[in-house]
Amino acid sequence: MSRAxxxxxxTRVLKAVADGMSHRQAGERFGVSAASVSRWRRRAEVQGDAxxxxxxxxxxSGRIEACKDLILGVLAETPDITIEELRRTLAxxxxxxxxxxxxxxxxxxRITRKKRPGMPASRIVPTS
Numbered sequence: 001m002s003r004a005x006x007x008x009x010x011t012r013v014l015k016a017v018a019d020g021m022s023h024r025q026a027g028e029r030f031g032v033s034a035a036s037v038s039r040w041r042r043r044a045e046v047q048g049d050a051x052x053x054x055x056x057x058x059x060x061s062g063r064i065e066a067c068k069d070l071i072l073g074v075l076a077e078t079p080d081i082t083i084e085e086l087r088r089t090l091a092x093x094x095x096x097x098x099x100x101x102x103x104x105x106x107x108x109x110r111i112t113r114k115k116r117p118g119m120p121a122s123r124i125v126p127t128s
Contacts, residue, residue: 004052005032010040014050017041064105067095083113
């Protein structure tokens, strides 16, 4: 996985630009692209320093997590609802999600959809 370049390097590059170097010259001197220098300078202007943003993480589940209370309310109302019926119910209220998105939501919140109780353990043969 890639890593962000160090804050020390970023501050040295930005100091060189502040001392009169162009973005391209500073990039060549420190072995980074002129576009990176430009982004770091913009970030330093906006947030006060050129610290990198966090890498990785989940960026897509926020939309369904915002509907968590709605989903849990529908599940409390009709506990035996299927995922497809839940999708239709959410769509009728203006929230469209894919089947897999709802499955991953259930996994994250440890919600199971098994509709019948588990089989009793067999004394003769191991059951799954």
